[in-house]
Amino acid sequence: MSEPFELASVNVSVTPEEKFQEFLATKGMRLTHERSLIVEEVFADHSHFDAEELVERLKKRNVSRATVYRTLNCLEEAGLLRKVARTNDRDVYEHDYGYPQHDHLICGKCGSLTEFHSESLSELLGSVANSHGFLMEGHRLEVYGTCSDCAKPPKRQFRKLDMI
């Protein structure tokens, strides 16, 4: 039962929906049935997704595309979601609540995102920002390349680019 990350530093006793509720309250906004469904769908598992995927999943639950987009923006502003990357011209979202800071290795072949966390990285960025008098609030790091699965060819096949 080992967790991929330590969750100790984050208060997880408040559910995402409750946290959203709090946020909405401060804005004089309401936690409607639709917004509730969206939060439920978004936090059903910890996977990366884009708006269109979510629209598709919520269509079955009779939530409109407009509402999904509107709510995604709210969830981002509320600190429950964040954009991590861009794939196929779409923003990719992931949970930004109850889950620690990390970055991604992005495979150019299969498009998979692999998460990693490095304390040294945070320290490094802190000192870089500091030396520029820059007040760091966050960062986004995408490492491009080929993931281990795609790197090992399944079996010997045709060469794509043989020298003539």
Next chain:
Amino acid sequence: MSEPFELASVNVSVTPEEKFQEFLATKGMRLTHERSLIVEEVFADHSHFDAEELVERLKKRNVSRATVYRTLNCLEEAGLLRKVARTNDRDVYEHDYGYPQHDHLICGKCGSLTEFHSESLSELLGSVANSHGFLMEGHRLEVYGTCSDCAKPPKRQFRKLDMI
């Protein structure tokens, strides 16, 4: 006359236009007058820009929007340009030739990009990728926050959020 970066490791004896020419040749493509104008405009100075800005600048030279977009993609593929960030829903380009690897501090207030380079960062990413069996080909790092200019308030003004 100090340069911001060492250019020693890059062969700058070949101009961007020549390098583009080479690339086009390998693709059976031609270095037309329009493409030439675009390269000239792009490499006139070392500043960040987006497609729309370039379209605007080249309109005066009678190059169409479509050609600018098409050529930007070519220049990226040729390794002469790369996308560095996204601002206002637009991709921001910068030179990727005759200029060393670096990353950016992005100011959320004024939108300015400040370049920095860290060798330790490259090493760190290399070892992270390595430990995941990931073949790193490049990365993109954006550090968000407030730049030194925007951080120091011009003069004491109203507090935006006074406690009541």
Next chain:
DNA sequence: TTCGATGCAAACACTTTGCAAATCC
């Protein structure tokens, strides 16, 4: 019972594409 929220469709911003005419080699 009052605002805020929803769904719909139209509007948007950025980018790509089909096609005939122009251009390059």
Next chain:
DNA sequence: GGATTTGCAAAGTGTTTGCATCGAA
């Protein structure tokens, strides 16, 4: 002279918005 490239405008994306209706507090 034949293939590539251009400009134009139309089509495509992903996302936002105006508005009448609906619904939560």
